[in-house]
Amino acid sequence: MAYTFSFPEEVLEHVFSFIESEKDRNAISLVCKSWYEIERWCRRRVFVGNCYAVSPMMVIKRFPEVRSIALKGKPHFADFNLVPEGWGGYVCPWIAAMACAFPWLEEIRLKRMVITDESLELIAKSFKNFKVLVLTSCEGFTTDGLAAIAANCRFASFIFLISQVLNLLDFNFVFELVLNKGHKFESKLCLCLVNLRELDLQESEVEDLSGHWLSHFPDSYTSLVSLNISCLGNEVSLSSLERLLGRCPNLQTLRLNRAVPLDRLPNLLRRCPQLVELGTGVYSTEMRPEVFSNLEAAFSGCKQLKSLSGFWDVLPSYLPAVYPICSRLTSLNLSYAIVQSSDLIKLISQCPSLLRLWVLDYIEDAGLYALAASCKDLRELRVFPSDPFGLEPNVALTEQGLVSVSEGCPKLQSVLYFCRQMSNAALNTIARNRPNLTRFRLCIIEPRTPDYITLEPLDSGFGAIVEHCKDLQRLSLSGLLTDRVFEYIGTYGKKLEMLSVAFAGDSDLGLHHVLSGCDNLRKLEIRDCPFGDKALLANAAKLETMRSLWMSSCSVSYGACKLLGQKMPRLNVEVIDERGPPDSRPESCPVEKLYIYRTIAGPRLDMPGFVWTMEDDSSLGLE
Amino acid sequence: MDNSLRISHEKELNLEATELRLGLPGSDEPEKRSVVRSNKRSSPEASEELECMSKGNMNSNGSDVTSDHDQDNVVPPAKAQVVGWPPIRSYRKNNLQQKKGEEGEGSGMYVKVSMAGAPYLRKIDLKVYKSYPELLKTLGNMFKCTFGEYSEREGYNGSEYAPTYEDKDGDWMLVGDVPWNMFVSSCKRLRIMKGSEAKGLGCL
Numbered sequence: 087m088a089y090t091f092s093f094p095e096e097v098l099e100h101v102f103s104f105i106e107s108e109k110d111r112n113a114i115s116l117v118c119k120s121w122y123e124i125e126r127w128c129r130r131r132v133f134v135g136n137c138y139a140v141s142p143m144m145v146i147k148r149f150p151e152v153r154s155i156a157l158k159g160k161p162h163f164a165d166f167n168l169v170p171e172g173w174g175g176y177v178c179p180w181i182a183a184m185a186c187a188f189p190w191l192e193e194i195r196l197k198r199m200v201i202t203d204e205s206l207e208l209i210a211k212s213f214k215n216f217k218v219l220v221l222t223s224c225e226g227f228t229t230d231g232l233a234a235i236a237a238n239c240r241f242a243s244f245i246f247l248i249s250q251v252l253n254l255l256d257f258n259f260v261f262e263l264v265l266n267k268g269h270k271f272e273s274k275l276c277l278c279l280v281n282l283r284e285l286d287l288q289e290s291e292v293e294d295l296s297g298h299w300l301s302h303f304p305d306s307y308t309s310l311v312s313l314n315i316s317c318l319g320n321e322v323s324l325s326s327l328e329r330l331l332g333r334c335p336n337l338q339t340l341r342l343n344r345a346v347p348l349d350r351l352p353n354l355l356r357r358c359p360q361l362v363e364l365g366t367g368v369y370s371t372e373m374r375p376e377v378f379s380n381l382e383a384a385f386s387g388c389k390q391l392k393s394l395s396g397f398w399d400v401l402p403s404y405l406p407a408v409y410p411i412c413s414r415l416t417s418l419n420l421s422y423a424i425v426q427s428s429d430l431i432k433l434i435s436q437c438p439s440l441l442r443l444w445v446l447d448y449i450e451d452a453g454l455y456a457l458a459a460s461c462k463d464l465r466e467l468r469v470f471p472s473d474p475f476g477l478e479p480n481v482a483l484t485e486q487g488l489v490s491v492s493e494g495c496p497k498l499q500s501v502l503y504f505c506r507q508m509s510n511a512a513l514n515t516i517a518r519n520r521p522n523l524t525r526f527r528l529c530i531i532e533p534r535t536p537d538y539i540t541l542e543p544l545d546s547g548f549g550a551i552v553e554h555c556k557d558l559q560r561l562s563l564s565g566l567l568t569d570r571v572f573e574y575i576g577t578y579g580k581k582l583e584m585l586s587v588a589f590a591g592d593s594d595l596g597l598h599h600v601l602s603g604c605d606n607l608r609k610l611e612i613r614d615c616p617f618g619d620k621a622l623l624a625n626a627a628k629l630e631t632m633r634s635l636w637m638s639s640c641s642v643s644y645g646a647c648k649l650l651g652q653k654m655p656r657l658n659v660e661v662i663d664e665r666g667p668p669d670s671r672p673e674s675c676p677v678e679k680l681y682i683y684r685t686i687a688g689p690r691l692d693m694p695g696f697v698w699t700m701e702d703d704s705s706l707g708l709e
Numbered sequence: 710m711d712n713s714l715r716i717s718h719e720k721e722l723n724l725e726a727t728e729l730r731l732g733l734p735g736s737d738e739p740e741k742r743s744v745v746r747s748n749k750r751s752s753p754e755a756s757e758e759l760e761c762m763s764k765g766n767m768n769s770n771g772s773d774v775t776s777d778h779d780q781d782n783v784v785p786p787a788k789a790q791v792v793g794w795p796p797i798r799s800y801r802k803n804n805l806q807q808k809k810g811e812e813g814e815g816s817g818m819y820v821k822v823s824m825a826g827a828p829y830l831r832k833i834d835l836k837v838y839k840s841y842p843e844l845l846k847t848l849g850n851m852f853k854c855t856f857g858e859y860s861e862r863e864g865y866n867g868s869e870y871a872p873t874y875e876d877k878d879g880d881w882m883l884v885g886d887v888p889w890n891m892f893v894s895s896c897k898r899l900r901i902m903k904g905s906e907a908k909g910l911g912c913l
Contacts, residue, residue, distance in 0.1 A: 166793030321861075344888045368888065370840045372858075399840045399889050422804055424839055472805065474795045504795065531795050562796075588794065613793070 092120070099128045108133050127151060134158070135633050137175060137199065138658065141687040142183035153192045154218075155184070159199035161636050161681060162586075163611050165223070168638055168679070170664060172694040174200075176226075181205040185212035193218040200224065206231030312339035316365050316396065321345040324354075331357035341365030344398045349377050352384035363393040369423070370401030378407055386410040395419035402429040412436035419444040421470050427482075431456040444468040447483040447504060454487030458494025467491055468502040474531060485512040492519040500525040507538040508565055513547025517554040526551055527562035533589035533614070536566040543567055549574030552582070562586040572596035576603020584609040597621035601628045611636040618676075619646035626654050634683040638662075642680050645673035650682070651700020658685050659700040660693070668698060804890070818893065824852050824870075824901040835893050841885050848872055852901055859885045865904065874899045 093101075102125055105111055115125045131154045132145060145152070159175025177199045184191055191213045201224055209216065311334075315322065324346065331337060337358045346354075346367025355361070371377060381404065385391070391411050400423045415437045420430070427450040434440070434453065440461040447469050449457070457464070469487070473480045485508045491498060498520055508530050517523075537544055544565040552558060552575050561582060563571065567590035575582065576599035583606050591597070598621035600610065610632065618641035622629075629635060629650075644661065647668075651659040661668055662679035689699040818835045831851055838844040845856050857868025864883050865871040872884035876895045884892070884899070 163793065165798050166796045167799070168793045344890070368840075370842065372842055401840065401842070421801070470801065471795065471797070474797055474802070474805075475790060529795055533791070533794065586796075588796075614791075 095124050098124050102128055106131070130154060132156070136683050136685075137177070137180065138687060138690050139633070139683060139685045142180045144686065146183060146187040150187070151190075152188055153190060154195075155180075155188075155191070155193070156195040156197075157199060158197045161198075161611065161634060162609070163613070163636055163638070164198055168613065170662065170694075170696060173662065173697060174690065174692055174694070176692055177201045178205050181208050181212075185209075189213065190215055192216060193220075195220040195222075196224050197222045198224065200226035201231070203227050203231030311336050313337070314339065314341040314365070315343045316341040324350050328353055328357055334358070335360065337361065339363040342367040342396060344368050344396075347371060348381070348404065352380045355384040355388055359387045360390055361388050362390050363417075364388070364391055364395070365419075366394070366396035366398075368399045369397045369404060370399045371404075373401065373403050378404060381407040382410060389414075391415070393417035393419075397423035397425070400425045400429075402426065405429055405433055408433070409436055413438060415440060417442040421446055421468065424448060424472070427453040435460045437461060438463070440464055442466045444470070446470050446472045447481045448472055449487070450482045451484055451487040451490070452482070454483075455490040455494075458490040462495060463497055464491070464495040465497055466500040467495075467498065469504055470502075471504040471529075471531060474504070479506045485509055488512070489515050489519075492516040497522070499523060502527045502529075504529045504531060506531050507535065508544060508547070509537045509539045510542065510544055510547035510550075511537075511539065513544065514550040517547075517550035521554045521556065523551070523555040524557050525560040526555065526558060527560065527586070528564055529562065530564040533564070534566045535564075543570065545570035545574065549578070552578040557581050560584045563590055564588060565590075568592050569596040569599070572599040576600050579604045579607075581606055583607065585611070587612045587615055589614045591615045591617060594618050594621040598624060601625035607631075608633045610634075612638070612640060614639040616641055619643050622646060623649060626650055626657075629657055629682055630654065630684045632684065634681065636679075636681050638679040640680070641676045643674045644668040644671065644677055647677060647680060648673070648700050652702055655702040656684055656686065658683055658689055661698045661700065662696060663698075664696045820874075820896055820898050822848065822851070822899040822901070824854075825903055825906070827852065833899075835896060840889055841892075845872060845884070848899070848901065854901065861886075867904075869904050870901050871904050871906075872899060873902050 098121065102111075102114060105114060108131070111125060111129060115122045126148050127150065129149045130152060132149055132152050133156045134140060134145065135158055137157045137159050145155075157177060157180060159177070160169050160173060163169060164173075175198060177196055178201075181194075181201075182205075185208050189212065192215050194209065194216075195218070199221075201221065206227055209219070313330075322343070322345070327346075331340070331354060338361065340354070340358060340361055340363070342351075342354070342365055344367055348367065348369055348371040351366060355364075385408050388411060392414055394408065394415060394417070397420055402425060405425070412433065413436065416439055418434075418437065418440060419442075421444040423446065425433075425446075425448060427448060430445065430449050430453045434443070434457050438460055440457075441463055442465060443457065443461070445453075445468070449469065454469075457467075469483070483505055485505060488501070488503050488505070489512050492515065499522060501523065502525075505528075508528065536542055537547070545568055548561075548563060548567070548571050552561070556578075558579065559581060561575070561579070561584070563586065569592045572591060572595070575585070579585075579600075580603075582604045585600065585604070585607065587610075594617055596615070597612075597617040600607070601621060602625055607628075612635075615637075617637065622642060623646055647659050647661050650657065660681045660683075661677045662681060663677050665671075665678065668675070668677060689701070693699065819832045820835055822831045822833055833844075833847065833851070835844070838847065841859070849855055852870075854870045855868055856870055856872060857865045859865055864885075873881050874884055874892070874896045875898050876882050877897065881900070887895075
């Protein structure tokens, strides 16, 4: 007895509208053809993890009603200057295509992409309902482009995250435009300026140091929700800031820059006692009791404060001013604060609700021990190096600190730890203590450092991590490592999605273990490892199941790259080599850098002179 | 891969020429040297060498740096920095207070301090201090003077002396106007001026 059973489309669409996660949406679309059709018409958010994996037209064709798009461009190692300038990641073709196809687009989020002023102007002109622009670690534009956005967009919400060089004079200009053109910002305006490189601000001749752009927020403007100027090098007008804060009752996040003096902080805080997240300015001034008590009182008045950051140039005697609110703190970012361990201990011992701590290695083992004793809810710990290029340790931070935290913090999931020594025993202990780890990134500062006790490689230690932490999604390796560690990773790292490797391994066997064993691997980035052709060619098919593979300073020959490119039409095999065309050297010569990613868009057409895509056997892939 | 095959394969690939190593060019030892830390600043020749090595190409024809020195004045050669290692984003690197100056990987950032009327100059290491109050306290002790309270508008109004510095552009600036980190990286020398001399140096 056969029967057909189907919901009307509208019902299915309604049901699907409750499903937000991409993974789930993708799963839905695979159920059957009609679900695929229904789902594609009602998908509103698209995330493209690699802008070259698919063409704009393909996205537009499949999802005609998109309201929000996120795109990522350059590989992650671009953050560490390993991707040469001009490699790619241009968003222009996307904006051009979407300008026609998505008139109702509301949100664009870009990470590590190049966006020009023309594109910004096009955004400003094309999308009537545009609300959110987020640019993280992007480059290629000037304040002319930002001004276009500011001048033409009737934004309901407006978010900036910028990470490149812009001088303050230009910002004054932009904000004048944003605020002075009689715009009615109906609901929330969020301004976040992060990661401006102070060095470059210095180099520009900045005439206007008073930061008067703040005074251009019109008096009628009361909708500020978030203001983050933590990375501006120059002063802003504090009186303007005070007035602005005073009339914005919805302000939740305020991150000040270093130039805001500590003795002005209480007045600012009093204007916005509803703050949830605060980044202080410079945290020192002459020690005066009345300044201290004023500060302490102001902090006490902020009953909702959960997150603190900033703390540049800390004068330890002022730290106790935050004690009144410590019990409520869930997030503490002290990664720019030069504070000695003893003072950190006093602070942290009062923060039992802490979920997240970012700190410099000044915390030392003693401080981490105290953290483990006081912060039983801790989920995430990041310890950054205070002196990464120093030849010798400048602080008493060893593997013991991390071991203590792994013992004392049962909910710890995410670790980023820079240190100078490690042992297999410690890693073993950490792994057994914390099988619930999902992110484990260890950076032993000196490459190829062995277990400092046994002088052996750290293979078994990391092996223990992957074996016991069954839900591990992200792993970064360091220290002396042989092919063995990769055998462990391939055997146990079944949930691993992202792996970062540097100065490790002995032979192709290492790479082979990872590619053949890690079923869920999406991103693999490798530098300075003796991995060559064999593993890559033997696991060519695996590469199509991953987002991307980066290899630099390894031993992959040009010949192998050509072969891979020929045999795998759905991979772009990019050889990046600043020494000149790989053809001018023997085929057996290793390439400088290699970036392989799956794509259905064929080879890209915007490569600079030092990038070559290996052609495939079939006809040139056209968009 | 069979070991002997691998070795000959590697020779063929001429990996050494393209290998990114940590040692000085020309040396076979890729491991870190054990160095003796010296408080002395590197000589100008060494600074130049260090600068080229850390900036440029690791296969350059730099000669062994230590042979250029008098043995009594040995300064540990900087480990030539590997690009992108340790993996720290540039923003974070720039914010580290202990960022090394342009002199290279020497220790200490010594600047001359002069004072009107004093018979000789002093030298202090800016890196030892974390903030203006610390620095000014030391200067005050060193020269037996006081500076009074700093304000944006008035500078060190009301005090007998005012601390000033010469910045990278050769301009004389009042100490305290810019954030500490910016000051440390741009200060070339310090001068304690009489209050009356310094009046014209109020901030913009």
